Amino acid sequence: MLINILNGLVYGGLLYILAVGLVLIFGLRRVVNFAHGSLFMVGGYVAFAVAAVSNFWLALVAAIVVLAVLGVILDRFVFRPLQHEDPIATVLVTFGLLLVLEDVVKTIWGKDFLSLAAPPLLAGTVSIAGETFPVYRLMVIAVAVLVALGLSLWLRFSRIGLYVRASSVDPVTTGMQGVDTDRVSAAVVAIGAGLAGLSGTIAAPLMALSPSMGSFILIDSFIVVVVGGLGSFTGAFIAALVIGQVHNFGIVYIPWAASMIPFLLMVAVLIWRPTGLAGGRA
Amino acid sequence: MTTSAYAIEGIDMTRRFGGFAALDGVSLAVPHGEIRGLIGPNGAGKSTLMDVLTGRAQTWSGRVLMDGRDISGLGAVERRRAGLARSFQRTNIFPDLTIDEQIRLAAATAERDNSDEVMAELGLADLAHRRAADVSYGDQRRLDLALALVGRPRVLLLDEPAAGLSMQESMVLAGILRDLAGRWGVTVLLVEHDMEVIFSICSRVTVLHLGKILADGTPDEIRRIPEVVTAYLGSSVE
Amino acid sequence: MTDIAAAPSRSRNVGFPAVLAVLGAAGCALPFLVQSPLLLTLMTQATINAVLATGVGFLLRQNGTVSFGHAAFFGLAAYATALLIKFGLPAELAIVLAVVLPTLLALLLGVVIVRITGVAFSMLTLAVAQAFHELFLKWRELANGDDGMAIAFPAKVFGLDIAIFQQPASMFLVCWLALVGVILGLWLLARSRFGTLTLAIRENEERARYIGYRTVLPRAIIYAISAAVCALGGLLFALYNGFVSPGTLHWSLSGEALIMAIIGGPRLIWGPALGGVIFFFIKNAAGDFTDHWPAVIGITLILVTVLLPRGVGGLLVWLGRRAGGGRGE
Numbered sequence: 001m002l003i004n005i006l007n008g009l010v011y012g013g014l015l016y017i018l019a020v021g022l023v024l025i026f027g028l029r030r031v032v033n034f035a036h037g038s039l040f041m042v043g044g045y046v047a048f049a050v051a052a053v054s055n056f057w058l059a060l061v062a063a064i065v066v067l068a069v070l071g072v073i074l075d076r077f078v079f080r081p082l083q084h085e086d087p088i089a090t091v092l093v094t095f096g097l098l099l100v101l102e103d104v105v106k107t108i109w110g111k112d113f114l115s116l117a118a119p120p121l122l123a124g125t126v127s128i129a130g131e132t133f134p135v136y137r138l139m140v141i142a143v144a145v146l147v148a149l150g151l152s153l154w155l156r157f158s159r160i161g162l163y164v165r166a167s168s169v170d171p172v173t174t175g176m177q178g179v180d181t182d183r184v185s186a187a188v189v190a191i192g193a194g195l196a197g198l199s200g201t202i203a204a205p206l207m208a209l210s211p212s213m214g215s216f217i218l219i220d221s222f223i224v225v226v227v228g229g230l231g232s233f234t235g236a237f238i239a240a241l242v243i244g245q246v247h248n249f250g251i252v253y254i255p256w257a258a259s260m261i262p263f264l265l266m267v268a269v270l271i272w273r274p275t276g277l278a279g280g281r282a
Numbered sequence: 283m284t285t286s287a288y289a290i291e292g293i294d295m296t297r298r299f300g301g302f303a304a305l306d307g308v309s310l311a312v313p314h315g316e317i318r319g320l321i322g323p324n325g326a327g328k329s330t331l332m333d334v335l336t337g338r339a340q341t342w343s344g345r346v347l348m349d350g351r352d353i354s355g356l357g358a359v360e361r362r363r364a365g366l367a368r369s370f371q372r373t374n375i376f377p378d379l380t381i382d383e384q385i386r387l388a389a390a391t392a393e394r395d396n397s398d399e400v401m402a403e404l405g406l407a408d409l410a411h412r413r414a415a416d417v418s419y420g421d422q423r424r425l426d427l428a429l430a431l432v433g434r435p436r437v438l439l440l441d442e443p444a445a446g447l448s449m450q451e452s453m454v455l456a457g458i459l460r461d462l463a464g465r466w467g468v469t470v471l472l473v474e475h476d477m478e479v480i481f482s483i484c485s486r487v488t489v490l491h492l493g494k495i496l497a498d499g500t501p502d503e504i505r506r507i508p509e510v511v512t513a514y515l516g517s518s519v520e
Numbered sequence: 521m522t523d524i525a526a527a528p529s530r531s532r533n534v535g536f537p538a539v540l541a542v543l544g545a546a547g548c549a550l551p552f553l554v555q556s557p558l559l560l561t562l563m564t565q566a567t568i569n570a571v572l573a574t575g576v577g578f579l580l581r582q583n584g585t586v587s588f589g590h591a592a593f594f595g596l597a598a599y600a601t602a603l604l605i606k607f608g609l610p611a612e613l614a615i616v617l618a619v620v621l622p623t624l625l626a627l628l629l630g631v632v633i634v635r636i637t638g639v640a641f642s643m644l645t646l647a648v649a650q651a652f653h654e655l656f657l658k659w660r661e662l663a664n665g666d667d668g669m670a671i672a673f674p675a676k677v678f679g680l681d682i683a684i685f686q687q688p689a690s691m692f693l694v695c696w697l698a699l700v701g702v703i704l705g706l707w708l709l710a711r712s713r714f715g716t717l718t719l720a721i722r723e724n725e726e727r728a729r730y731i732g733y734r735t736v737l738p739r740a741i742i743y744a745i746s747a748a749v750c751a752l753g754g755l756l757f758a759l760y761n762g763f764v765s766p767g768t769l770h771w772s773l774s775g776e777a778l779i780m781a782i783i784g785g786p787r788l789i790w791g792p793a794l795g796g797v798i799f800f801f802i803k804n805a806a807g808d809f810t811d812h813w814p815a816v817i818g819i820t821l822i823l824v825t826v827l828l829p830r831g832v833g834g835l836l837v838w839l840g841r842r843a844g845g846g847r848g849e
Contacts, residue, residue: 031639032639032643087638088639089826090639092822093821093826096820096825097822099775099818100818102814103815107812219647219771226640226643230639256655256660256661259650259655263650266644266647274635359733362730367731368730370727370730374727375727376724378719379723387716387731
């Protein structure tokens with residue numbers, strides 16, 4: 001039972017790191033990046049390539065850096081030019097990017113499943129309540145906690161963080177305060193994409209790498225973001241914890257209907273609160 | 283049918299945002315057929331009052347009566363269907379529909395369809411088949427008013443209908459409003475910054491300040507209250 | 521604002537049904553002119569795709585929302601046909617229910633999810649598609665998982681030989697007439713008061729309430745109607761192929777349907793159908809010389825969104841107006 005809860009935390013942690021990137025970008029740009037799952041996937045593959053010639057830790061850093069750069073490019077050439085358009089345009093363009101990125105990865109690395117080994121330092125298991133549990137998975141939970149802590153400190157105390165928080169509550173007023181929105185936005189999208197790279201890398205030893213690995217987790221992270229209340233950091237954190245648990249519960253106890261549980265939970269939350277857990281205003 | 287002397291009545295209306303009371307125990311009653319002006323500086327609570335009366339506000343306390351009937355529990359849609367219409371501070375129309383389409387759509391929820399009459403009275407008949415997005419700002423403001431007026435509502439709440447119009451356009455609009463309200467027996471509560479408009483068509487004026495009623499009287503009485511003049515009327519009234 | 525979902529040109533002229541009737545009749549002549557069975561097969565599949573795209577496009581046109589989940593209704597209709605026949609229902613009843621059940625499901629689901637607007641709605645629709653895809657993939661006892669299931673049609677349905685639905689030449693006629701009927705029906709609906717009301721809600725939901733309309737149910741009904749059109753597409757697919765697999769429910773099919781609608785131009789009732797046909801034939805042509813179909817279609821989507829937000833259909837209308845000297849509306 002405890003092991004199941006821990007496994008739920010592992011998946012919830014991955015979801016949180018991915019979803020919070022979506023929340024960051026939404027807070028500033030009011031758009032949703034449909035290619036976010038692809039960034040997760042590209043992160044995994046970049047780590048795979050770098051790990052092949054060095055080690056896991058260098059691969060982790062490389063994936064974050066490469067994805068952050070991709071984020072800056074994404075902001076400069078997609079989000080910024082489309083910022084005055086209907087958000088649907090950004091949805092469609094990033095959906096197009098999703099198809100392109102999957103195809104590019106398929107061309108470079110092929111369709112076959114690849115695997116990235118966990119670093120030797122974390123390869124062992126520990127005994128928890130009489131059962132064994134991989135150390136690596138504990139590390140994933142720890143990373144998610146660190147990301148949550150780091151982000152909340154950053155949002156509370158840094159200048160950009162304050163701006164992002166204000167903007168996610170009221171973009172119009174914030175936009176009038178004379179901050180260089182384009183630079184802040186590039187930084188924020190870079191962080192969001194970098195987090196997708198981090199998530200993709202630490203997920204890689206847990207799941208097989210494939211060009212379509214991003215779409216599955218993208219959908220769950222969307223559920224997290226909407227259930228949490230679009231644009232809410234706290235909401236995303238709580239929703240990721242809950243979805244992580246129910247996802248894992250479903251896989252263990254009713255595998256044939258596992259995918260229906262997060263979906264039904266989402267529908268139930270939206271009947272109860274159409275704006276999501278943390279959504280105050282309609 | 284009339285069971286009350288007042289067409290629209292708000293009793294002890296309060297609305298708080300956190301610790302701040304945007305509306306603090308305001309009571310207001312407008313008799314049948316009156317055009318009542320509502321003035322006050324920005325943040326006085328005028329739009330909040332409109333929101334409470336029309337069912338737009340979510341959390342508030344107090345009561346709202348129409349013809350003596352308590353409509354506090356009704357939502358915005360039911361209140362409109364009961365004959366309480368409103369317009370908005372910002373132009374609030376359907377840009378992609380033609381003027382004819384949207385006025386007929388609005389008329390369809392009322393007991394009687396007087397779309398043609400409203401379009402003729404407001405000078406929109408010639409523009410009927412144009413998209414609302416394609417007509418001038420002045421025409422859009424009159425369309426906004428037409429959407430509220432069609433179907434002859436019993437009570438009309440107007441939030442700055444003359445905003446952004448030239449003085450001449452404002453006075454034309456005021457004339458139409460006074461004329462139609464008189465002929466159709468519509469009770470009007472009018473929020474407006476343009477004091478020319480207020481004093482030319484309102485029989486009584488209520489002054490709102492920091493969520494409370496500061497003064498209430500005929501235009502002449504209001505004009506004579508010194509703090510009203512210095513604070514809100516400024517130089518717009520000599 | 522882009523024009524992706526804005527300003528559908530409301531054809532006021534009654535010339536539209538006439539043009540549609542001519543095109544419908546012309547289409548009916550095709551099976552007699554085209555001799556190649558391969559081409560006829562492609563045409564039939566393209567028409568089924570066009571029905572699916574029409575459903576997705578109608579939602580975008582009337583509600584202004586983008587769905588990545590309409591393959592769910594396409595696939596559910598196909599699975600409903602297969603399963604209901606397997607459970608012993610008469611094929612005729614199964615065929616009717618195959619469209620009715622997904623439509624009812626969409627109405628119930630719609631009441632919940634249409635309250636979520638804009639991009640959040642699109643995010644949810646992906647989850648809709650995913651949930652049903654995984655259910656049919658994983659619940660092997662019900663639907664045989666990834667292997668899919670053959671549909672045990674009887675020799676005759678509605679008194680017609682089943683072969684009529686499975687031979688490309690005759691099935692093309694059935695699909696073509698279904699498509700023409702759907703477009704005519706949606707065109708009439710869009711011109712009705714209900715059509716105007718839903719456009720008004722799309723334009724300005726708040727004001728719609730203040731002129732006295734409830735706004736959730738009309739949007740849910742549009743969602744259900746668009747789902748019904750996709751379910752009809754799924755039924756045609758099931759009849760034609762006699763086989764259904766989880767791929768019919770996958771979000772990538774929803775995505776393709778959406779891309780067809782965007783390419784064709786969702787402001788027009790008939791735009792998505794045109795997009796469906798274009799998409800299908802490009803896909804087949806591209807398949808002959810490149811393995812990078814997903815990238816091709818992804819780049820196409822980006823280019824059309826940015827450069828041609830009214831789609832090919834919008835371009836045709838514009839060209840037609842220029843040629844006709846700006847006649848009519």
